[in-house]
Amino acid sequence: MKPVISSFCHVKNNTVRVDAESQFEGDPLLPFPEFASSAFRHLGVAYPKFFKMDNLSKLALIASEYLFRADPAFLAVGGENTGIVLSNYASSLESDRIHAASIASKQAYFPSPSVFVYTLPNIMIGEISIRNRITGENAFFVTPFFNTNLIVSYVNLLLEEERTKACLCGWVELDGPAYEAFLYLVVPSSGTRKNSNFSEHSTDNINLLKNLGFGIL
Amino acid sequence: MKIPAYIGPDSIFSPLGFGTETNFSGIVSGRSALGLIQSAYSANPFCASLFDETIIDDIFEPLGKPSDFTRLEKISIMAVASVLKQSGISLSDNRTLLIYSTTKGNVNLLELDASSEIPENRVYLPVFTRLLGDYFNCANEPVIVSNACISGLLSMVIARRMLRAGNYDHIIVAGGDIVSEFTVSGFRSFNAMSDEPCRPYDASRKGINLGEAAAAVVLTRDRSLAGTVPVVMTGGASANDANHISGPSRDGQGLFLALEAAKLEAGITTAGFISAHGTATEFNDEMESIAFSRSGLSDVPLHSLKGYFGHTLGAAGLLESILGVHSLKTGKLIASAGFREKGVSGNINVIRETGNCSLNSFIKTASGFGGCNAAAVFTKEDAE
Amino acid sequence: MDALIEKLKREIIQQLNLVDLKPEDIDADAPMFGEGLGLDSIDALELIVLLEKTYGIKIKDPKDGKEIFKSIKSMASYIHANGKS
Numbered sequence: 024m025k026p027v028i029s030s031f032c033h034v035k036n037n038t039v040r041v042d043a044e045s046q047f048e049g050d051p052l053l054p055f056p057e058f059a060s061s062a063f064r065h066l067g068v069a070y071p072k073f074f075k076m077d078n079l080s081k082l083a084l085i086a087s088e089y090l091f092r093a094d095p096a097f098l099a100v101g102g103e104n105t106g107i108v109l110s111n112y113a114s115s116l117e118s119d120r121i122h123a124a125s126i127a128s129k130q131a132y133f134p135s136p137s138v139f140v141y142t143l144p145n146i147m148i149g150e151i152s153i154r155n156r157i158t159g160e161n162a163f164f165v166t167p168f169f170n171t172n173l174i175v176s177y178v179n180l181l182l183e184e185e186r187t188k189a190c191l192c193g194w195v196e197l198d199g200p201a202y203e204a205f206l207y208l209v210v211p212s213s214g215t216r217k218n219s220n221f222s223e224h225s226t227d228n229i230n231l232l233k234n235l236g237f238g239i240l
Numbered sequence: 241m242k243i244p245a246y247i248g249p250d251s252i253f254s255p256l257g258f259g260t261e262t263n264f265s266g267i268v269s270g271r272s273a274l275g276l277i278q279s280a281y282s283a284n285p286f287c288a289s290l291f292d293e294t295i296i297d298d299i300f301e302p303l304g305k306p307s308d309f310t311r312l313e314k315i316s317i318m319a320v321a322s323v324l325k326q327s328g329i330s331l332s333d334n335r336t337l338l339i340y341s342t343t344k345g346n347v348n349l350l351e352l353d354a355s356s357e358i359p360e361n362r363v364y365l366p367v368f369t370r371l372l373g374d375y376f377n378c379a380n381e382p383v384i385v386s387n388a389c390i391s392g393l394l395s396m397v398i399a400r401r402m403l404r405a406g407n408y409d410h411i412i413v414a415g416g417d418i419v420s421e422f423t424v425s426g427f428r429s430f431n432a433m434s435d436e437p438c439r440p441y442d443a444s445r446k447g448i449n450l451g452e453a454a455a456a457v458v459l460t461r462d463r464s465l466a467g468t469v470p471v472v473m474t475g476g477a478s479a480n481d482a483n484h485i486s487g488p489s490r491d492g493q494g495l496f497l498a499l500e501a502a503k504l505e506a507g508i509t510t511a512g513f514i515s516a517h518g519t520a521t522e523f524n525d526e527m528e529s530i531a532f533s534r535s536g537l538s539d540v541p542l543h544s545l546k547g548y549f550g551h552t553l554g555a556a557g558l559l560e561s562i563l564g565v566h567s568l569k570t571g572k573l574i575a576s577a578g579f580r581e582k583g584v585s586g587n588i589n590v591i592r593e594t595g596n597c598s599l600n601s602f603i604k605t606a607s608g609f610g611g612c613n614a615a616a617v618f619t620k621e622d623a624e
Numbered sequence: 625m626d627a628l629i630e631k632l633k634r635e636i637i638q639q640l641n642l643v644d645l646k647p648e649d650i651d652a653d654a655p656m657f658g659e660g661l662g663l664d665s666i667d668a669l670e671l672i673v674l675l676e677k678t679y680g681i682k683i684k685d686p687k688d689g690k691e692i693f694k695s696i697k698s699m700a701s702y703i704h705a706n707g708k709s
Contacts, residue, residue: 060643074643102482103497114345114365114386119422123350126281126425133677136669137641139426140486140609143343145387149610152482158497161478161612162398165384167366173383180401186477186501430669431686487665 026182026224029097029189031207031232032090034062034082041093043235055202059085066092075137076150077118078202083109083147083195084154086204090191091155097189097208098155106160106187107148108178109206113198114144114165147195159187169194169205169233175226178209194233205233242404244472247618248458248465249326250562253315254549255289255452258299259322263559264566267574268594272548274437274449281421282428287435288419289451289550291315304375307357310346313368315454316416317375323456324376327465329410334379337408339399340372341391341415342384342554348420386554388608389517390478391415392455393557397476397616399459409461416454417553423450430486432521438551440518440544440576441525441590443583448519451550455559469569470621474601475506481611488523488607492531492586495607498615499535502603506617511540512599513573513591515564517607518544519551520578524607529586537603538587547577557606557614564602565618573597629700636696639674640667652696660695668693675699679707 033040037049037058047065049058059081063073066088073084091097098105118141125134140146145163152158160181164173174192181187193206209224222228252263255273266273273289297306300314303321320338324331331338342365348354349363361367369382385395392415399411417423427433427448434447463470479501481494488494503509514537516528525544532538545560552559567574575594582590601619633647640663654660657668671693675681681703683689692702 071642071644075641103479107480112364112366116363119344119347119350119363122426123347123422126421127352132425133673134425134429135673136426136429136486137666139429140666142422142426143386143388143609145608145610145612146485148387149480149482149485149612152480152611153484156482158480158482158494161387161480161610162385162394163387165365165369165386167369167381170381170383176405176407177398177402180405183405184401429673431672484664485666 025212026179026209027212027222028224028228028232029208029210030090030094031205032086034086034204039085039089041089046089055197055200063088070154077141079115079117079144079195079197080141080147080150082197082202082204084150086195086206087151087191090206090208094208097210100188102156102158104159104188105157106181106190107151107157108162108174108190108192109148110164110166110169110174110194111144111196112165112167113196115142117197118142151191171226171229171233175224175229179224182209182211207232243461245400245403245459246461246463246466247471247473247565248410248460249323250455250457250565251319251322252455252559252562253319253453254559255291256549260562260566264563267545267548267563268572270575270577270594272437272577273451274550276435282424285435286424286433287437287449289449290419291452310349310358310362312346312416312418312454313371316340316372316414319416319454319456320372320376320412320414323412323458327458329458331412332377332379335409336412337380337402338372338376338378338382338412338414339395340369340382340384341395341413341558342386343388343391343417344423344553347422348418351421388610388612389551389553389556390606390608390612390614391554391557392559393561393604393606393614393616394478396459396473396558396561397478397614400473400476403459403461411459412456413459413558414454414456415555415558417555418452419450434520437578438520438546439578440520440546441529441582441584441588442579443581445520445522445525445583447521449546449550451552453549453552453555453559455555455562457558457562471565471568471618472621473616474619475502475617476615477501477505478612478614481613483611485611486609488527490530492527492534494611494613495528495531495605495615496534498613499531499603499605502615502617506619508601508617509536511601511603511617512597513567514540514542514603514605515560516542516544516605518546518576520546526584528605528607529584529588532588533586539589541573541591542588543574543576543591545574557604561604561616561618564604568599568602568618568620571596571599573599625700625704628704629696632696632700635674635678639670650696654695656693656695671699675703679703681707
């Protein structure tokens with residue numbers, strides 16, 4: 024019973040696309056924080072915690088919220104049986120720089136706990152977990168680019184060992200003005216939502232999907 | 241039937257000593273690397289375990305030009321080089337992989353007065369990976385796991401899974417973190433730091449001490465690398481609390497789930513001892529006591545090693561697992577340094593004195609920011 | 625005191641990223657933790673930073689925070705008694 028891809032989401036260029044279809048198009052000139060607020064408000068959910076997050080976690084939340092909204096059956100296997108395996112290049116550098124700046128001057132030395140807590144890339148996994156009551160396996164990898172083979176093979180291992188029944192996977196990267204998120208959901212084949220050419224969770228299929236949102240193949 | 245994941249050669253580089261043997265005999269004799277640190281970047285002194293950089297450079301010399309590498313890079317290269325030498329493995333063999341665990345990498349490069357000899361882009365973890373990959377001529381791009389304080393243990397759990405799946409013959413799991421103004425100021429802002437040696441699980445515990453270290457261990461399918469008393473990593477799992485990004489849950493649900501999954505996989509209900517996380521914060525230790533109780537492990541002798549090394553962040557789970565394996569092999573139960581009187585509500589059996597004990601297995605746990613938890617089981621082969 | 629309370633409301637909204645709240649939405653007598661504003665442990669630490677950064681007051685024992693930060697009014701009273709606004 025091979026694991027299959029259920030849905031996928033791209034957040035890039037101030038646009039959110041799920042399964043390659045546009046869900047939200049923000050003003051392309053907006054800096055990320057403003058785009059993030061508008062994209063999140065567009066969902067119409069009441070979750071004030073979103074606004075306390077750093078930019079990296081906000082990006083992860085937006086991508087996962089749009090994805091789960093399109094695929095509510097995903098969480099049917101239960102939070103304990105759902106894993107989250109994410110990755111990026113810059114780790115939490117965005118918040119790291121803010122924290123470093125807050126301690127740069129001895130005269131104005133005010134490190135902030137709400138900044139410091141975000142100086143770890145796996146916090147985004149924590150935020151998604153809290154929001155959706157997901158308590159399964161976690162892993163955060165830092166790699167030079169989205170390492171399809173690493174993510175696909177590791178997640179398939181988790182599913183084969185039955186350590187998890189479903190998994191949220193992907194790449195959430197934010198460094199200065201540049202950002203990009205590519206998240207997708209993997210489920211056991213009996214839970215497949217649609218019958219698509221890309222359904223099997225394989226390196227080839229994910230490589231195709233990761234570029235699909237923006238017409239690049 | 242999957243091939244077991246054996247624990248092969250290991251190495252630890254910490255302010256307590258260079259080499260696992262020195263570190264293990266150090267904790268057996270009750271020595272700690274913690275000291276009160278007066279630092280340019282902190283108005284108040286703090287208690288931590290720090291390297292003497294000149295000692296690092298002296299030992300590093302044969303491996304490269306010290307000024308070309310950061311402190312973290314030097315200790316990490318030394319740790320990996322040591323296990324490669326001990327095992328005879330080469331990372332240029334494509335059946336090998338290097339997994340490296342760190343929470344902050346070269347974060348001190350963000351400081352204003354950071355050395356100008358090191359390019360600033362080495363603060364990016366993949367650039368650090370590239371350096372390791374080039375240095376050791378790795379056939380497979382090293383992988384970095386950065387998952388808060390469970391990184392070291394989680395890396396071993398991940399490596400074990402990959403190894404048993406047959407993708408590799410040997411996986412070197414290495415990890416490290418340094419103490420910097422970045423981390424000291426951050427934990428200070430959480431009121432989490434103690435200015436005395438930390439006291440895990442103790443009624444008068446006041447918070448953590450930070451520590452720096454690097455460690456490495458070979459996980460292998462090759463039994464001949466596991467020594468005369470082979471130890472197998474028989475189970476491993478992670479789980480999330482889904483409660484709060486910095487505060488652990490009251491019921492220790494995440495740690496409980498990880499424990500149950502690891503024990504189930506290893507086929508055990510109890511163990512010889514537990515090497516727990518025990519950071520000596522009010523909330524972490526309390527949460528752990530609840531989780532261990534719920535998991536039926538109240539009577540199992542338990543310690544935290546943070547009282548010897550401080551909290552070494554990305555190295556912690558790895559360094560502490562390695563020492564646990566040596567405890568298993570030598571039949572030594574290590575005291576939980578800093579403990580006098582139980583100050584947690586869950587029932588746990590904290591080890592008060594180091595002594596001899598016949599041991600067949602131990603459980604290692606770790607917990608971290610982001611609600612993450614990991615647990616693993618290590619078992620002597622004959623005991624299986 | 626009223627001016628201080630209004631100023632404090634704005635500063636808290638900003639420091640704690642309470643994005644959807646306006647000063648008029650906040651009841652100065654209401655509990656800040658638990659019910660009321662529903663702040664958490666990180667917020668509590670941020671309030672300590674706020675006290676130091678904006679009002680130059682260092683709390684000696686963080687455990688005193690519970691009383692000081694009970695409500696915005698109690699926080700304002702503490703500032704009034706201990707610091708330079």
